[in-house]
Every structure is written in structure tokens, then in C-alpha cells.
Amino acid sequence: MRPKEIVVASGKGGAGKTLITALLASTPESKVICDCDVEASNLHLLLGPKIESSQRLHLGTVARVKRDVCRGCGRCWQACRFSAIEDRDGKAYVVPELCEGCGVCAFVCPASAIEMVEEDTGDVFFGRTDWGELFYAELLPGRGSSGRLVSELKGRARKRAMALGCRWLLVDGPPGLGCPVISAISGADVVVLVVEASLSGLSDAERLLALVRRFDVEVVAVANKSGISGELDGRLQAWLEEESVPLALRIPFSPDIACLYANAVLPKALVDISPLVDCIA
Amino acid sequence: MAVRIALAGGKGGTGKTTLAVGLARAFVSAGERVSLLDLDVEEPNAHLFFKDLREVSRREVLSSVPVVRQEDCTACGRCRDFCRFNAIVVFDKAIVLEEFCHRCGGCVLVCPEGAIEEREVVIGEVVKAVGGGLELVSGWLKVGQANPGPVIREVKAEGVGGQWLVLDCPPGSGCAFVESVEGADLLLGVVEDTPFGAHDFRKAVRVAREMGIDVLVVVNRYGMGNGEVLRVCEEEGIEVLAKVPFREEVHRSLARGIDPYSASGELRAILDSLRDALMARVRG
Numbered sequence: 001m002r003p004k005e006i007v008v009a010s011g012k013g014g015a016g017k018t019l020i021t022a023l024l025a026s027t028p029e030s031k032v033i034c035d036c037d038v039e040a041s042n043l044h045l046l047l048g049p050k051i052e053s054s055q056r057l058h059l060g061t062v063a064r065v066k067r068d069v070c071r072g073c074g075r076c077w078q079a080c081r082f083s084a085i086e087d088r089d090g091k092a093y094v095v096p097e098l099c100e101g102c103g104v105c106a107f108v109c110p111a112s113a114i115e116m117v118e119e120d121t122g123d124v125f126f127g128r129t130d131w132g133e134l135f136y137a138e139l140l141p142g143r144g145s146s147g148r149l150v151s152e153l154k155g156r157a158r159k160r161a162m163a164l165g166c167r168w169l170l171v172d173g174p175p176g177l178g179c180p181v182i183s184a185i186s187g188a189d190v191v192v193l194v195v196e197a198s199l200s201g202l203s204d205a206e207r208l209l210a211l212v213r214r215f216d217v218e219v220v221a222v223a224n225k226s227g228i229s230g231e232l233d234g235r236l237q238a239w240l241e242e243e244s245v246p247l248a249l250r251i252p253f254s255p256d257i258a259c260l261y262a263n264a265v266l267p268k269a270l271v272d273i274s275p276l277v278d279c280i281a
Numbered sequence: 282m283a284v285r286i287a288l289a290g291g292k293g294g295t296g297k298t299t300l301a302v303g304l305a306r307a308f309v310s311a312g313e314r315v316s317l318l319d320l321d322v323e324e325p326n327a328h329l330f331f332k333d334l335r336e337v338s339r340r341e342v343l344s345s346v347p348v349v350r351q352e353d354c355t356a357c358g359r360c361r362d363f364c365r366f367n368a369i370v371v372f373d374k375a376i377v378l379e380e381f382c383h384r385c386g387g388c389v390l391v392c393p394e395g396a397i398e399e400r401e402v403v404i405g406e407v408v409k410a411v412g413g414g415l416e417l418v419s420g421w422l423k424v425g426q427a428n429p430g431p432v433i434r435e436v437k438a439e440g441v442g443g444q445w446l447v448l449d450c451p452p453g454s455g456c457a458f459v460e461s462v463e464g465a466d467l468l469l470g471v472v473e474d475t476p477f478g479a480h481d482f483r484k485a486v487r488v489a490r491e492m493g494i495d496v497l498v499v500v501n502r503y504g505m506g507n508g509e510v511l512r513v514c515e516e517e518g519i520e521v522l523a524k525v526p527f528r529e530e531v532h533r534s535l536a537r538g539i540d541p542y543s544a545s546g547e548l549r550a551i552l553d554s555l556r557d558a559l560m561a562r563v564r565g
Contacts, residue, residue: 013293039453040481102385142488176323179427198536
């Protein structure tokens with residue numbers, strides 16, 4: 001049977017995605033765990049995997065100018081849509097952080113002075129935790145291919161979960177709405193929408209839900225850091241009702257939970273995750 | 282010449298927006314002209330901390346999407362072979378997969394039939410508003426669009442009114458982060474005192490250094506975690522300009538959208554001294 005693919009997402013950073021993922025991970029359900037926040041991966045710091053393998057991936061390319069061949073005609077910097085090529089001392093210079101590796105500069109160069117070279121994208125790690133196998137990745141700082149790294153990473157985790165016959169593929173999603181998030185959500189069966197009960201948290205969750213609605217996926221919500229204001233909690237609840245999203249779990253704002261978590265201790269005794277598990281299953 | 286201060290940190294939810302809004306207001310209270318740029322265009326939040334915003338302009342951000350003129354396409358496949366983002370598939374005609382397209386324009390260049398042209402689509406919005414004595418420019422990526430880069434660039438092009446440009450940057454250490462901090466005079470790392478904050482900040486520091494940007498740090502929620510962030514700063518030779526302690530009452534106020542400069546006397550004093558430290562640094 002195909003494993004159920006559960007993606008934990010929030011839009012806002014720091015809303016509690018990794019906390020919820022780790023709490024779900026610590027349940028007895030058979031699962032493969034995957035941290036898709038490749039720009040800021042934190043789940044492994046909580047789950048403490050024994051790393052069994054790592055692999056450097058090359059998913060993109062970057063332009064390189066042969067300075068001795070370049071005539072400084074400027075066609076490349078005119079053609080580049082990413083402002084990644086500059087005129088330095090009359091010759092082309094590639095700003096690697098801005099280069100998307102599209103190859104347009106190499107195509108337009110009349111002197112064949114630009115070559116496209118393979119770029120290191122990031123490292124994929126595989127390890128074992130007490131609760132299941134964990135896949136995570138570290139995008140190399142500043143690389144532009146985080147979406148592709150997410151797809152590749154999740155593909156590997158999915159394949160492994162199928163091979164093991166697990167019930168769950170549990171995915172910790174990245175913040176935001178852009179390309180890594182779209183890659184993380186695509187293919188999901190359930191999105192666990194973690195809503196921080198704050199003005200910012202609500203605003204970000206509303207935008208994320210609009211994105212999630214473009215996929216054919218079930219959504220369940222968790223309200224985190226709730227109880228700060230009756231008005232905010234009321235708005236959150238009314239909004240979820242209007243959107244027909246069940247609120248599976250409400251975690252109060254608590255300095256005790258925050259302090260344990262801030263020291264990478266999973267606050268299992270303080271949060272009962274079972275209502276969310278029941279809602280997913 | 283305006284001074285561009287980028288607030289960033291790697292991890293999300295570390296207090297970047299809180300510090301950006303607070304610092305911007307601290308500059309205003311010292312009589313400085315300030316532009317606050319919300320570059321977290323996927324999830325902009327800075328505007329939520331102002332009660333008196335008056336919108337002065339709003340414009341769309343356009344980006345070109347390749348469109349294949351079906352009648353001219355011979356399905357030769359050169360566009361597909363050129364595209365490094367796998368954004369074109371060819372059956373009996375070429376089809377562009379918009380969500381994978383990076384708008385490089387390569388397919389238009391290589392098509393021997395001239396069958397691909399670009400059409401402008403709206404991918405976001407830039408909103409300029411004034412309030413609280415400053416100018417706030419926010420970018421909004423349209424939901425469903427994958428690439429925030431062009432919207433970030435437009436916000437930066439629009440937000441140039443102040444002597445101080447305070448840049449509220451997106452989380453992460455990938456392309457949105459790079460676009461945001463590009464051209465900044467210094468990166469003020471907002472790092473929470475947790476092992477997570479420390480781990481994610483290391484990556485942001487590496488990018489900033491490769492880009493030749495000076496890094497300074499504000500430790501947020503100081504005293505909550507194990508102080509690992511201070512060890513990272515020491516190892517990297519990064520000066521810690523301020524430590525903001527975790528206060529439950531302040532968190533409650535910020536959650537409700539109270540502006541950080543008014544949320545507590547303690548926080549205001551920290552923001553004022555942070556501002557003074559930055560002014561002293563820049564103006565000598």
C-alpha cells in the first residue's frame with residue numbers, strides 16, 4: 001500500500017512546524033520522516049539520527065567566463081535576466097550567487113567564452129532515529145535550486161517509505177509560499193496547517209491555505225501558541241470553520257513548552273498529539 | 282548616501298520583523314528619515330504592526346512567460362533541450378510548464394521558427410505606504426507563483442526615500458535570502474537563543490561573507506536556550522550588538538500587533554541603544 005503523505009506547513013516561520021512534525025514522529029505509527037526545509041533544516045537536531053550515509057548532489061549549473069577568451073562585447077550581460085553578469089574591467093564577470101544556470105549567456109556569446117559548469121547544490125543525509133528513518137538535506141548556502149533539492153529529497157524518502165511498506169511519509173515543510181513549498185506540498189495526501197495564533201500567523205496561514213487549495217489535498221489545522229487573546233482565537237476558529245478545515249489540536253502559548261523546545265527537548269509530556277493523529281488516520 | 286541594513290537570520294520566526302519595525306521606529310524617534318522594506322514577499326507581515334498606514338502607491342510586478350505559437354511550432358525540441366529547468370515538454374507541439382519556468386528567455390532565443398514569444402503576467406504587487414513617521418514598502422508575491430525574486434527586486438527599487446533603509450528579509454539561506462541582502466551595507470543577524478537558531482544562522486553568515494557583507498548580531502529570546510548562538514558569534518568573530526531577553530508579556534503584545542517600539546520600556550531602550558550603536562558605526 002502507498003504510504004500516506006503528510007506535510008506539515010505554516011507559511012510563517014517559527015510557527016511550530018518542526019515541533020508538530022517531531023511530535024508526530026514520536027508516535028508508534030510506521031513511517032519515514034523527511035525534513036524538506038533544506039535552507040534551515042532543524043528536525044535532525046531534535047530527533048538525533050544516527051547518520052548512515054550522505055551524498056553531495058549536483059542539480060544545477062553555473063556560468064563560468066574564460067577571461068582570456070572574453071572580448072567584452074557585452075551581449076551576455078545584456079541577455080542575462082538575473083543581473084548575474086557584470087562588466088568588470090571590460091570583461092564579463094559572473095556573480096555566482098545571482099546566476100540561475102540557465103545558459104543564455106553561453107548561448108549568446110559570439111566568442112564561446114562562457115561554459116556552463118556543474119554546481120554543487122547540497123548534501124542529502126540519511127539516518128536512523130528511534131522513531132523511523134530520517135531523510136534531510138542541507139542546501140549549500142546561497143544556492144538557487146532549493147525547490148529541486150526538495151523534490152529530489154522527497155522522492156528518495158517516498159521511495160524508501162514504499163519499499164518498507166510504511167503507513168506514513170511524514171514531511172516537515174519549509175516556510176513561505178514559493179518554490180520549495182510548492183515542491184514540498186505537491187503529491188501530499190494531507191497538509192497539517194500549523195497556525196500560530198497571532199496576527200502574523202493568521203495572515204500567513206490564510207495565504208498558505210490559498211496555495212494549498214490549488215492541490216487536491218485534505219487539510220487539518222493545529223492552533224499553536226493559542227490563548228493569547230480571545231479575539232485572535234475567535235478569528236482563527238471562525239476562519240477555519242468558514243474554510244471547512246477541522247481544528248484537530250490546540251496548543252496553548254506556554255513559556256514551559258517554549259523553554260524545553262528551545263533546548264531541543266521534545267515537550268511530549270506537555271502536549272498530547274493524539275487528537276491530531278486520530279484526525280489524520 | 283542611504284545606509285542599507287538587512288535583518289535576516291536563516292531560521293523563520295526569530296523576530297526579524299519585530300526588530301525591523303522596532304529599529305525603524307527607533308530611527309524615526311531620533312529624527313532620521315527611514316524606509317522600511319518588507320522583503321519577505323511570500324509572507325509579508327511588517328504592515329500588521331502599524332495602526333496609521335496611508336497607502337500612497339500600489340503597482341503590479343510583471344514577469345514574462347514564454348508562450349508557444351502553436352501554428353509555428355514544428356516540435357523540433359530545441360527549446361526543451363535548452364531549458365535547464367525542465368519547464369518545456371514536447372508532444373506534437375511544445376508546452377511550457379509555467380511553475381518550473383525561471384523566465385530566462387532561453388527558449389525564445391533558440392527557437393529556429395521564432396514560434397515562442399513572451400507575454401507579461403502579474404506575479405505580485407508592491408505597495409508603498411506612509412505611517413508612524415516612515416515609509417513602508419511591502420512586496421506581495423501572488424499566491425501560486427514560485428519565484429519571489431522579481432518582487433523582491435521591485436520593492437528594493439521602490440523603497441529609496443530614507444537615509445536609513447531597514448530591510449526585513451525572508452527566512453532561509455537560498456535565493457530569496459540572497460536577492461534580499463544583495464547590496465546591503467550590513468547584515469544584522471536576528472538569531473534566537475536556541476540550537477536551531479544557531480544552526481541556521483551559520484549558513485546565512487556564510488552567504489553574507491561570500492557576498493562581502495559585514496555581519497553583526499542581535500540575540501533574541503536571550504536566556505531561553507543554551508547560549509550556542511554566542512559561541513557561534515565568537516567563533517565567527519561577529520560582534521553581538523544587543524541581547525533581547527524573552528518576556529512573556531512582550532510576546533503577548535506582539536502577537537496582537539502592538540508595535541515593538543511601544544510594547545515595553547525595556548525593549549524600547551534596547552532598540553534605542555541598537556540604533557545608537559549602528560549610527561555610531563556608520564557615521565563614526
